[in-house]
Amino acid sequence: MGNSKDRIKFNVGGRIFETTSTTLANAGHDSFFGALFDDDWNLSPPKEDLFIDRNPDCFAVLLDLLRTGDLNVPANIPERLLHREASFYGLLHHVRTAKWGPFDGNRLRLSDSVKGIAPGDGTAVRAGPDGGCCVAHGSVVHVFDWMLEEHCPINLDYQRVNDVGWIDSDNIVLSACEKLGRGDGGMGLFSSSTGDLRYKFQVCHENQVKSYTAGALSFNQDYKIFSSCKGRSNEYGVGVWDQITGKQTDFFYESPGWSLGDADKLQWLNGMNCLLVATLFPRKDNCYISLLDFRDKNMVWSWSDIGSPMAIDEKRVRDAIAMEDSNSICVVNEFEDLGFIDLRMYGGSVRWSSRSRLMKSKMPDEPCYPKLALHEGQLFSSMNDSISVFCGPDWVLTSRLRRSYGGSICDFSIGGDRLFALHSEENVFDVWETPPSPII
Numbered sequence: 001m002g003n004s005k006d007r008i009k010f011n012v013g014g015r016i017f018e019t020t021s022t023t024l025a026n027a028g029h030d031s032f033f034g035a036l037f038d039d040d041w042n043l044s045p046p047k048e049d050l051f052i053d054r055n056p057d058c059f060a061v062l063l064d065l066l067r068t069g070d071l072n073v074p075a076n077i078p079e080r081l082l083h084r085e086a087s088f089y090g091l092l093h094h095v096r097t098a099k100w101g102p103f104d105g106n107r108l109r110l111s112d113s114v115k116g117i118a119p120g121d122g123t124a125v126r127a128g129p130d131g132g133c134c135v136a137h138g139s140v141v142h143v144f145d146w147m148l149e150e151h152c153p154i155n156l157d158y159q160r161v162n163d164v165g166w167i168d169s170d171n172i173v174l175s176a177c178e179k180l181g182r183g184d185g186g187m188g189l190f191s192s193s194t195g196d197l198r199y200k201f202q203v204c205h206e207n208q209v210k211s212y213t214a215g216a217l218s219f220n221q222d223y224k225i226f227s228s229c230k231g232r233s234n235e236y237g238v239g240v241w242d243q244i245t246g247k248q249t250d251f252f253y254e255s256p257g258w259s260l261g262d263a264d265k266l267q268w269l270n271g272m273n274c275l276l277v278a279t280l281f282p283r284k285d286n287c288y289i290s291l292l293d294f295r296d297k298n299m300v301w302s303w304s305d306i307g308s309p310m311a312i313d314e315k316r317v318r319d320a321i322a323m324e325d326s327n328s329i330c331v332v333n334e335f336e337d338l339g340f341i342d343l344r345m346y347g348g349s350v351r352w353s354s355r356s357r358l359m360k361s362k363m364p365d366e367p368c369y370p371k372l373a374l375h376e377g378q379l380f381s382s383m384n385d386s387i388s389v390f391c392g393p394d395w396v397l398t399s400r401l402r403r404s405y406g407g408s409i410c411d412f413s414i415g416g417d418r419l420f421a422l423h424s425e426e427n428v429f430d431v432w433e434t435p436p437s438p439i440i
Contacts, residue, residue: 006020006021006043007019007020007021008020008021008024008036008043008050009049009050010049010050010051010052010059011049011050011051011052012051012052012054012055012056012059013052013053013054013055013056013059014056015056015059015060016049017056017059017060017063019063019066019067021037021041021043023063023066023067024036024037024043024066025037025041026066026067026094027066027089027090027091027094028090030090031089031090031091032088032089032090032091033089033090034090054085054088055081055085057074057076057077058077058081058082058085058086059085061073061074061077061082062082062085062086062089062091062094062095065091065094065095065098066091066094069098070098071095071098071099079147080147082095083095083146083147092130092146096131096146096416096417097417098436099436100417100418100433100434100435100436101434101435101436102417102434103375103376103414103417103418103419103434104376104378104434105375105376105378105380105389105391105398105399105401105419106378106389106391106398106399107434107435108401108419108432108433108434109432109433109434109435110401110403110430110431110432111431111432111433112148112430112431113403113405113406113428113429113430113431114144114148114428114429114431115426115427115428116135116137116142116427116428116429122135122136122137122410122411122422122424122427122429123136123137123138123160123161123162123163123411124136124161124163124164124411124413124422125411125412125413125420125421125422125429126164126165126166126413126415126420127166127413127414127415127416127418127419127420128146128166128169128192128415128416129166129168129169129415129416130145130146130169130416131146131416131417131418132144132145132146132148132169132192132416133413133415133418133420133429134164134166134172134192135422135429136161136163136164136174137161137427138160138161139155139156139157139158139159139160139161139176140153140154140155140156140161141153141154141156141161141164141172141174141190143172143192143193143195146416148431151192151193151194151195152193152194152195153195154172154174154190154195155195156174156176158179159176159177159178159179159185160176160177161174161175161176162175162176162177162213162214162215162216163175163214163215163216163217163227164217165217165218165219165225166192166415167189167219167225167243169192170191170192170193171189171190171191171192171198172189172190172191172192173187173188173189173190173201173217173225174187174188174190175187175214175215175216175217175227176188176213176214177213178211178212178213178230185211185212185213185214186200186201186202186203186211186212186213186214187200187201187214187217187225187227187241188200188201189201189246199246200246201214201225201227201239201241201246201248202248203229203231203235203239203248203251204248205231205235205251210231210232210235211231211232212229212230212231212232212235213229213230213231214227214228214229214239215227215228215229215230215261215262215263215264216228216263216264216265216266217266218266218267218268218275219243219268220268220270221270223242223243223244224240224241224242224243224249225240225241225242225243226238226239226240226266226268226275227239227241227266228260228261228262228263228266228277229251229261230261230262235251235261236253236254236260236261237251237252237253237254237260237261238251238252238260238261238263238266238275238277238292239251239252240252240294250294252292252294252297255299258288258290258299258302258304259279259284259288260277260279260288260290260292262279262283262284263277263278263279264278264279264280264283264319265277265278265280265319265320265321266278267321267322269291269322269324270324271324272291272324273293273295274291274292274293274300274301275291275292275294276289276290276291276320276321276322276329277289277290277291277292278290278319278320280316280317280318280319280320281316281317281318282316286304286305286306287303287304287305287316287317288302288303288304289302289303289304289317289320289329289331289341290302290303291322291343301343301346302346302347303329303341303347303348304347305317316333316334317331317332317333317339317350318331318332318333318334318369318370318371319331319332319369319370319371319372320332320372321372321373321374321379322343323374323379326393327342327343327344328340328341328342328343329341329343330372330374330379330395331350331372332370332372332381333352333370334369334370335383336370336381336383336388337352337353338352338353338379338381338390338395339351339352339353340353353395368382368384368408368409368410368424370382370383371409371411371412373412373413373414375414377391378390378391379391379395380412380414380419382409382411382412382421383409384408384409385402385403385406385407385408385409385423386400386401386402386409387400387401387402387409387412387419387421388400388401389401401419401421401432403430405423405426405428406423406424406425406426406428406430407423407424407425407426408423408424408425409421409422409423409424410422410423410424417433417434418431418432418433419431419432419433420432
C-alpha cells in the first residue's frame with residue numbers, strides 16, 4: 001500500500017472531490033478506481049483533476065461508502081440511479097454488502113415478493129451470482145436482475161424447461177425436453193440480458209449427433225457443465241460439456257438396472273472430484289443415488305432403496321444433498337424428516353431423524369415435495385409454505401421462514417446473498433435477505 005497521504009482530486013459532473021489512496025484502494029483492483037494503482041497498490045494520480053462525466057450526488061454517496069463502509073443514501077437519490085452509478089464504478093458488490101449483512105439463515109427477513117405473469121406451477125427458481133434470479137415456468141424462463149426488474153424472457157416455443165443454471169451474470173444454461181418430430185431439446189446457452197440463444201450443446205453417440213432430453217444440471221470449477229440425458233437410442237446417462245467451447249467432452253452411460261438419465265438432481269463435489277446423481281421418487285418407483293468419477297468412468301459409491309422395507313410413516317426419499325465435511329448424504333422425506341447416509345459405507349442404510357412428524361396432520365391437499373440446500377454450513381429444507389434452517393453438528397432446527405401468500409413452496413435457491421422461494425399456487429417468488437448487523 002502506498003502512502004495514505006497521497007491525494008487525488010476528481011471533477012465529477014462539475015463538483016470537486018478530494019480523497020486519499022487508502023480510501024480508493026478499498027474499491028479493489030477490479031473497480032474503476034483500481035486502474036489508478038499499480039500491482040503494488042502505489043497510486044499513479046493524473047497531473048490534473050480527473051474529470052468524470054457522471055452524477056456527483058451518487059459519487060458522494062459511493063465515496064463515503066469507501067471511506068466508512070456505511071451506505072447512507074439521501075432521500076432525493078433514487079435507488080436505481082445509485083445502483084446504475086455503482087455499476088459504472090464497479091462498486092455494486094460494495095453497495096450490496098453494505099445494504100445486506102453476511103448471509104445467515106437464522107437472520108433472514110422477507111424483503112420482497114414478485115408475482116409472475118402466468119398462473120400455475122413454476123418449474124424452478126435459480127439464484128444468480130449478482131443477487132438476481134431466474135424462474136422457469138413451463139417453456140419460458142423469466143430473468144430478473146438484482147433490482148428485481150425483469151429482462152427479456154427466454155422462450156423455448158412450447159418445449160418444457162427442466163432445469164436452469166447460471167454460468168455467470170451474463171449467461172444462463174437451460175435444459176429442455178425433446179420435441180418429437182423436430183429434433184429440438186437438449187441444452188442451450190442464452191444471454192441473461194437479451195434472452196438470445198448463443199449456442200446449443202450437442203450429444204454425439206457413435207459419432208452421430210443425437211436429439212435428446214436434458215434434465216438436471218450442475219457445474220464445476222473447471223468450467224464443465226453436467227446434465228442428465230435421455231436419448232432415443234442408448235444415450236441414457238450424464239453428459240459433460242465445456243462451458244467455453246460448448247463441445248461435449250465426456251458421457252457416462254447408464255448401466256442396466258440403474259438410473260442416471262432420469263436424474264432429479266446433480267451436485268458436483270469439489271473435494272471428492274465426483275458428481276452426485278440422484279434419481280428420486282416419484283420419477284422412478286425406486287430411489288437411486290450414486291457418485292460418479294469421470295476420470296476413470298467409475299461409479300465409486302451408490303445407494304438404492306430397492307428391496308428395503310418401506311415403513312408407512314417414512315415414505316420415499318424426495319431430495320438428497322451431499323455433505324462432504326461429514327462424509328454423508330442428507331435425504332428428506334415428504335414429512336421433512338431428515339435422514340443421513342454414511343458415504344464411508346457402500347450401500348448403507350438411512351439413519352432417520354424424526355424432527356417434524358407433527359406436521360403430518362397439517363399436510364395440504366396438494367403439497368410440494370420438499371427440497372434441500374446447503375449453504376455456509378447451514379442446512380435448508382422446504383416443506384409446504386415454509387423453509388426450515390438446521391445448524392450445528394447434530395443439525396438442530398433453529399428457525400423457520402414462512403409466509404402465508406402463494407401456497408406451497410415448489411423450489412428455492414440461495415445465491416448472491418439472497419434466498420429465493422418459488423410458490424406454486426400464485427406463481428410468486430419471495431426474496432429473503434439478511435439485514436446488516438446493528439452498529440453498537
